[in-house]
Amino acid sequence: MWETLKYKFDKYPARMNVARKMVELGLRVGKDRKIYCADLKISDMALAKAAGVERKTIKFTVDIILEDAELTNIFENIIPAGTLLKNIAKNLGLGVIEIEVSFENIGILAAASKLISEKGIGIRQAYATDTELEEIPTLTIITEEIVPGNIVNEFLEIKGVTKVSLS
Known part of the structure; x- marks a missing residue:
């Protein structure tokens, strides 16, 4: 496009x-x-x-x-994606994982989802910025609960992940 x-x-x-x-x-x-x-x-x-x-x-x-x-x-066929819960996640008791990715980003969502599910945590929402629109593409995952900080290193092992932050 x-x-x-x-x-x-x-x-x-x-x-x-x-x-x-x-x-x-x-x-x-x-x-x-x-x-x-x-x-x-x-x-x-x-x-x-x-x-x-x-x-x-x-x-x-x-x-x-x-x-x-x-x-x-x-x-004529664009549809808005809806509300991104990132800024209100804390108010709702949800977790936020922000993953900065390189342009070699194939499979990052699948790998991150697998890692989260292995920890027994549900995903409420996932949103990836368009690599054509953003200088630093980011995958934001909203989880059903706060994610423990010790998971950061596991995310960093995923090929193409350059930075991870949790809130």
């Missing part, structure tokens, strides 16, 4: 900022040329501010998206 976006918006870095922000936030383009997060309409001004562009850039970006079948197929 990112190669397609880079190619389509190559000459328009501000429009690429808008497209990137839309993907990051799970925003879609409606047939009415408006931007939505699920069924909530997002103002052009709010998106422009978040993307660091002028408001008119939003309209130009939507025009490009709807004039291109491939982009339309992507941006």
Whole structure:
């Protein structure tokens, strides 16, 4: 997808900022040329501010998206991922494991999940940042309970894991 976006918006870095922000936030383009997060309409001004562009850039970006079948197929079908429990986990008695990964990250989620399940701990949520969006890709796992600190070294043994933090 990112190669397609880079190619389509190559000459328009501000429009690429808008497209990137839309993907990051799970925003879609409606047939009415408006931007939505699920069924909530997002103002052009709010998106422009978040993307660091002028408001008119939003309209130009939507025009490009709807004039291109491939982009339309992507941006009409984006669905927001939902609430990430990371910032409220402590309030809910949940654990948080943040795993920074290298770009050689195949199998890290499977290995981390296996390690957690072997400790008899349930996983409530797992979220991985997009390696194309983030300078330091991170896998965040929310667990049903606080994970003991002695597990950190076991995570660090997983190929591609560069740093682990627990909270």
